[in-house]
Each structure stands twice: as structure tokens, then as C-alpha cells.
Amino acid sequence: MPGTAESGARQVYERLHDVGPVHRVTLPGGLAAWAVTGFDALKAAARDRRLVHDPNRVRGAWHGVPVRRYPLDGVSVGRHVLSADADDHARLRRLLRPFFTPEAVALCAPVVRQAVDRALDRFAERGGGDLVADLALPVATAAVAHLLGLSTPRTQELVALSLRLSSSAHPQEPAMTAAAAAMTKQLTAVVAHARRRPADNLTTALLAAYRGGAVSRNELLGSLSFVVFAAVDSTLAVIPAAVLQLLAAPQREVRRSLIEGTADEVSVVEDTIRLAAPFTYGVWRFAAEPLSLGGQCVDAGHPVVLCFPAANVDPRVWPAAWRVRPDRSGPARHVSFGYGPHFCPGAKLGRLQVRTALVELFRRFPGLCLAVGREELLCHENITRHFVAVPVLTGPYRGSGRSCPARPAAGGGPAVIQGTKGLPGQEGRA
Numbered sequence: 001m002p003g004t005a006e007s008g009a010r011q012v013y014e015r016l017h018d019v020g021p022v023h024r025v026t027l028p029g030g031l032a033a034w035a036v037t038g039f040d041a042l043k044a045a046a047r048d049r050r051l052v053h054d055p056n057r058v059r060g061a062w063h064g065v066p067v068r069r070y071p072l073d074g075v076s077v078g079r080h081v082l083s084a085d086a087d088d089h090a091r092l093r094r095l096l097r098p099f100f101t102p103e104a105v106a107l108c109a110p111v112v113r114q115a116v117d118r119a120l121d122r123f124a125e126r127g128g129g130d131l132v133a134d135l136a137l138p139v140a141t142a143a144v145a146h147l148l149g150l151s152t153p154r155t156q157e158l159v160a161l162s163l164r165l166s167s168s169a170h171p172q173e174p175a176m177t178a179a180a181a182a183m184t185k186q187l188t189a190v191v192a193h194a195r196r197r198p199a200d201n202l203t204t205a206l207l208a209a210y211r212g213g214a215v216s217r218n219e220l221l222g223s224l225s226f227v228v229f230a231a232v233d234s235t236l237a238v239i240p241a242a243v244l245q246l247l248a249a250p251q252r253e254v255r256r257s258l259i260e261g262t263a264d265e266v267s268v269v270e271d272t273i274r275l276a277a278p279f280t281y282g283v284w285r286f287a288a289e290p291l292s293l294g295g296q297c298v299d300a301g302h303p304v305v306l307c308f309p310a311a312n313v314d315p316r317v318w319p320a321a322w323r324v325r326p327d328r329s330g331p332a333r334h335v336s337f338g339y340g341p342h343f344c345p346g347a348k349l350g351r352l353q354v355r356t357a358l359v360e361l362f363r364r365f366p367g368l369c370l371a372v373g374r375e376e377l378l379c380h381e382n383i384t385r386h387f388v389a390v391p392v393l394t395g396p397y398r399g400s401g402r403s404c405p406a407r408p409a410a411g412g413g414p415a416v417i418q419g420t421k422g423l424p425g426q427e428g429r430a
């Protein structure tokens with residue numbers, strides 16, 4: 001499976017699609033698992049209730065699954081919706097629902113727009129910036145602050161801790177246990193604040209559910225912590241990856257239509273999100289009983305990972321799969337936001353963030369280009385796959401055939417954007 005270079009993903013997925021929809025793979029750490037890459041097989045698996053998220057529901061053989069290394073356990077300080085199944089899952093998910101309705105997302109739109117505008121003002125001042133730390137991060141942080149009803153500094157602290165917890169380090173490393181303890185302390189303070197000053201936000205709603213006995217304290221803190229992770233990690237991954245898709249040479253016409261305002265924005269953004277799906281193979285399901293998946297026999301206890309980005313480029317479903325095609329029609333909808341009962345409740349908000357960032361970025365800086373070569377971009381991979389940094393320059397627009405004049409000469413080393421510091425909580429990571 002591809003880890004660092006961006007181009008690696010295409011080679012691997014194409015090869016896997018040639019072989020079949022479900023594969024026996026070895027996960028980092030040596031654990032045997034099944035990876036589902038075919039579009040139809042993935043949708044069937046996502047709906048299959050015999051594939052459970054909670055490893056405690058698996059009876060019998062464990063096949064060496066090291067429960068403590070279950071990656072999702074590390075990202076949240078308690079039980080949450082994506083680690084629960086059936087009735088428990090429905091109960092935890094119901095509590096989130098009012099904050100992700102179209103009306104609730106509309107209330108968040110000005111917050112997202114302001115964060116994008118501010119970030120792009122900084123790009124204009126400095127002649128560029130990092131799409132991860134300087135654009136996606138402030139946009140994600142603003143949305144989390146709005147959802148949970150928090151101040152910006154408090155949200156920034158939570159986001160930094162969440163980024164540390166979602167690193168690929170072992171959950172029992174001292175730095176990780178310290179981050180988990182700090183996250184628990186911060187969230188306890190957030191809940192205490194909501195107790196003193198209740199308001200119309202997710203924190204107050206979860207606190208009310210806890211007081212009414214609908215969730216445990218572990219689930220209260222776990223849900224808050226997981227929403228920070230889910231909102232931040234995915235947005236950090238998708239916005240830069242989507243911009244990179246549109247900057248690629250084959251997408252020149254699509255990019256131009258976006259810049260010149262002739263594009264059907266919604267369709268361009270949707271098909272770009274298809275190619276920027278972040279959840280690679282970090283969220284495991286477990287076979288609660290033996291089952292057949294895409295023609296393979298999966299024994300009870302085995303982990304099964306759904307590889308959403310691979311399914312989105314399955315050539316049996318997506319002609320010219322690696323191109324952004326706003327004219328795609330028909331029933332085949334991408335699975336970047338998942339499928340089935342765990343379908344992303346934040347999809348509307350995620351779409352809003354990506355669309356606002358993409359449209360404003362290309363409209364304001366039609367000559368936008370990468371400040372380094374694509375081969376220099378590194379990816380970080382744990383639950384989601386995202387770029388460590390994507391430095392760009394706001395070069396002048398010269399029509400569809402332009403190349404960015406500010407691009408450093410070969411051998412000159414990567415361009416340095418003044419003020420780009422990397423992500424909080426991930427300093428020094430690659």
C-alpha cells in the first residue's frame with residue numbers, strides 16, 4: 001500500500017483492481033487483514049452487519065488482532081460513534097444529528113467563509129502559503145469551534161492534541177498517553193464550561209444526554225474527542241488533495257472553467273472530492289462470524305478494511321477514473337464520505353468547506369501553482385491519508401497553458417513560504 005509518494009496510490013490501486021475486489025493484505029506491524037477495494041464489494045461490506053466496529057463483539061478466534069493497536073482507539077479518549085455498532089451506534093449517532101442538518105450547516109457557512117477569506121488574505125500578503133497548515137487547518141478549526149461552541153484558542157489546543165493522537169505512534173507511547181491525558185483534561189474543562197453556560201451547541205447537547213443517562217462519561221468525552229478528530233483530519237486531508245487534483249495538467253480545462261466561472265461548481269467539487277477521498281485503510285471492521293466477501297472467505301475475527309479511495313477509481317464503475325469529470329451522471333455515487341450506517345454525518349459540512357476553499361482559492365489566485373515538485377510532497381498515513389505540507393505560490397494567470405513563473409529553478413531546492421510552520425502537534429513528523 002502506498003505510504004509517501006502521491007503517485008504510488010494510482011499504481012497500487014490499478015494493480016489491485018486487476019486482481020479482484022477483495023485482497024489478503026499485511027497491515028503495518030505485520031497483521032494479516034482483508035482489504036476491500038472494489039466499488040460494489042465495498043458498498044456490500046459497508047452494509048453488512050456481520051462486519052462490526054467494536055472488537056469486543058467478536059466471539060472466538062482473534063487471529064492475533066492486537067486490540068490495543070486498533071488505530072481508531074487511539075484517536076479518541078473514549079467510546080464514539082465509529083467504534084460502536086447496532087443500537088449503541090444508533091444511540092450515539094442520534095445525538096449528533098441536529099448539528100448536521102442543512103439548517104445547522106447553513107449557520108456554519110459564514111464561519112467557513114470567513115476562515116477561508118482570512119487564510120487567503122494571508123496568502124495574498126505572502127505570495128503563497130501551505131494548503132495544509134495555512135488553509136485547511138484554520139478552516140477545520142473554525143468549524144470545530146462553531147460546532148462545539150468554543151473559543152479559537154481553546155479549539156486550537158484541542159486540535160493540536162487531536163493531531164498528536166491521530167499520529168501513527170503506538171497508543172501506549174509516553175507522548176501518546178500524555179496527549180490522551182491532556183485531551184481528557186481539556187474536554188473536562190470544556191464540559192464544565194458548558195455546564196455553567198449552556199448554549200445551542202454540540203457540547204451542551206452531549207452534556208444534557210449525559211445528565212439524562214443516555215450516554216456514559218466515557219462516551220461523552222469520546223464523542224467530543226472523536227468529532228474533533230473526524231472534522232479536522234478529513235478536512236486537512238481533502239482540501240489540499242482536492243487542490244492538487246485540480247492543479248494536475250489533465251484537469252486544465254476543468255480548472256479553467258472554475259476560474260472563469262463557467263463550471264457547474266457543485267459537480268466539479270463533487271468529482272474532485274471523489275479523487276481526494278482520505279479514509280484509506282485505517283478504520284477496521286471485524287468479521288463477527290465467517291463470511292464471503294467479493295468471492296473470498298473471511299474467517300471470524302479477521303480485520304477487514306474498506307479502502308474508500310480505491311473504490312472511487314474502480315474502472316468497472318468509473319470510466320476515465322483518474323480524471324475530474326463534472327459531467328458524470330447515473331447512479332454511481334462516490335464513497336468518499338462512506339456508505340451505509342456509518343455514512344459521514346459531516347458530509348454536508350465537509351462539502352461546504354471543500355467547495356468554499358476550492359472556489360475562492362482558484363478565483364482569487366487563478367495562477368496558483370505548486371512551490372515544489374509533486375514528487376517532493378510527503379503523505380502521512382494512519383486513519384486517513386494526508387499531505388504533510390503542500391506549499392503553493394500565487395503566480396499570475398496566463399490562460400490554460402501557463403506555468404508558474406515563481407516555481408524555483410531545478411536544483412534550487414524547495415521554495416520556502418515565509419511563516420509556514422507545519423501543523424501544531426505534529427512538529428517534525430513526516
Ligand code: HEM
Pocket residue numbers: 081082083093096147226227230231232234235238277278279283306308335336337338339341342343344345346347349350351354
Ligand atoms: C471532506 C470531509 C470529510 C470526509 C471525506 C469524511 C469521510 C468520512 C467517512 C469515509 C466516514 C465513514 C468511515 C467508515 O465507515 O469507516 C466518516 C464518518 C464520520 N465522519 Fe466524516 N468526513 C468528512 C468530514 C467530516 C466532518 C466535517 C465531520 C464533523 C464535523 C465528520 C464527522 C464524522 C463522524 C462523526 C463519522 C462517524 C459516523 C458513524 O460512525 O456513524 N466528518 N467520514
